[in-house]
Amino acid sequence: MVAYNFQGRFVPAIRSGLKRHTIRAERGGRSRHARPGERVQLYQGLRTRHARLIAEPVCAEVWPVRLDLGGHVEIGIDPCLDLDAFAVADGFRDWVDLCAFWRRQHPGVVVFSGVMIRWxxxxxDDFVPEGARRGGRGQMDLFGAEAAP
Incomplete structure (x- = not known):
């Protein structure tokens, strides 16, 4: 299973079903992105002691994506005609909000090529209860304690 980490600002959009994809850089070496049909783990705070598993949905599609903050998005070979709808599906208020986020997170990057993983x-049944944490053996309870085997 492939895990993806999200900032807290995206958790409500994931839980509500509004955010259905993530944009990521290509991975190199032995690391890889999810493939259609595989489950993905969506986390907040991954690799910290405060990690919270949000959900484990099934990957639906993986597409090459190219973002140009000047106002152009390509998914696969097709141009995206509604930038605001694209941004909302990625957990933002609109295209302006997405661009502001990218500029803060990736200073100097005006054009980005990577992949869009859509679940x-x-x-x-794929949601983890709010406040649950993943235990050391993959089990969790609502208080963040590891469940008995």
Whole structure:
């Protein structure tokens, strides 16, 4: 299973179903992105002692993506015609909010090429209860304690 980390600002959009994809850089070496049909783990605070598993949906699609903050997005070979709708699906208020975030997170990067990983709608069983933390053996309870085997 491939894990993806998200800032806290994106958790409500993931839980509500508004955010259904993530934009990431290509991975090199033995590391890889999810493939369609595989489950993905969506985390907040991954690799910290405060890590919280948000959900484990199924990867639906993986597409090459090119973002040009000047006002152009390509998904695969197709131009995205509604930049605001694209930004909302990525957890932002609109295209302006997405661009401001990218400029803060990636200073000097005006054009970005990577991949868009899109997951299927998250079923109720795929959500982890709010406040649960992942235990050392993959089990969790609502208080962040490791569940008994």
């Amino acid at each position: 299927a709608p998250i079923a109720a």
